[in-house]
Amino acid sequence: MALQSPFFGKRDNEPTGLRHGSPNPNPYANTPAATNTPSVAPVAAAPQPASSASAAPRESGGSKLTVGPNIKLKGVEITDCDTLVVEGLVEATMDSRVMQIAERGAFKGSAEIDIAEIHGEFDGNLTVRQKLVIFATGKVTGKIRYGKLVIEEGGQLAGEILFGAVANSKSALLAKSGLQVA
Template identity: 65%
Template sequence: MAISPNFFNKRETESATARHVVPLPTQGTGYGAASTTPTQPVASPAVVAPNVGAAGPTGGSKLIVGPNIKLKGVEITDCDTLVVEGLVEATMDSRRMEIAEQGAFKGSAEIDVAEIHGRFDGNLTVRQKLVIYATGKVTGKIRYGSLVIEEGGQLAGDIQFGAAHSPRADSADKPALSVAGR
């Protein structure tokens, strides 16, 4: 059955606009599987979200707590990366934590790498590197392997170098504290 270009009440001028053609998968079963490679017009190109924290490992499990979301009274386990854009009140042990500028974390966390743009309040053990950006504020009992504080970043509480089980804590040739300027 042939379908005319005006089938969906499109005007001829619209057919002159660029369309992207995306081939459907040729292997597998289920929706979209086919033995040939048909194409279909798509109104806009596919959008791929950027990898948050691209400096870290690309694989692994990731939990994103979006803006205006409140996650309270939980223990977060088996999470490689936690991204906080809302409010999290929890206990966790993870590889990486990223707190966005509008995000806040209250509780206890043991992390390999933490990047704080927002607020952290509680017990924080960072085994490798703690980075506090200009908009970041960290308060509580803090242990770290190495520390970077951007100008404007805030750090207050019981602060000690040498996170438990830190492979870098024994390294005397690397500075424990560095200050980043603008």
Template identity: 65%
Template sequence: MSMQPPFFGKRPPDPITSRSQTPASSTSSAGAGSAALHQGTPSTAPITPIAAVQPAAPVSGAPVKEGGSKLTVGPNIKLKGVEITDCDTLVVEGTVEATMDSRVMHITEVGAFKGSADIDFAEIHGEFNGDLTVREKLVIYSTGRVSGKIRYGKVVIQEGGQLMGDVQFDAAKAGKAAGASILAG
């Protein structure tokens, strides 16, 4: 019986990283395609995996909480039948069918959310269908479609963005804000 290395043991060095640090002259045996990549001075910069690239920062001005909890549902992922709580930021690049109580929701152009959400800030580039309560600010971009029972504090809709269904301004929140400004003034 042969001994195998432990499953959680050290990984062998990545051959891709070690190849990227070799001089251009040593890549001639790799073929014409890779030789064209290494013309000029050799690159000693490490290769960054695509998965490590962060998505663009939200544009709506929603406050970003450093070190907060963040859930990203990647492209082609389907998350169904869950309750999402204690999540500072939800980024939807796939499909989510859930109930959510959180702070910030960002739905990308290819993302879709179906269910109910009670949040502070929402940025919709993709599709939302269901019950949506946005306590602070709802931003619907030109590619965004929001339908269902919608409650909001403030709303911004870019040209081309769609908002359909039972849509109401949250009068209770506005009354508290107006009362606070009258008392302060």
């Protein structure tokens, strides 16, 4: 008799020792102690991918790349990324919508961004088309162009700093005509 899983009406093919009368299909469970021990981890982990996959599009609304703590990403070009979250070290070139650098995160290289939120460190060429926010723990150095600038007390900004970050000629033409880029 097939047992139904309460999730999505699909059949539960995960091996568990909780069902009575069903063999344990785990090839590594050859001992009697292993077949009598309930396997809780696969059952608990099974529903999580479906729920996190359905929740992810609602949260971000686009593509998101997170470089976690103690991760080093070097020598890359990041494209087609709506949001970059840097908690480790990134040495790259990128064009994106939003960049968030965490307090212990660092970005070295070149970036063209709509909105940048810096809690950690940025070093290189930074063009922020809309708004650059440097928090109290943030440090930005290099050649920086920005549309709007917010610096919390304690935040650092050094280098060649220019107001008016129009990234391409299409944006420049629209700005001259009084239209805004969507």
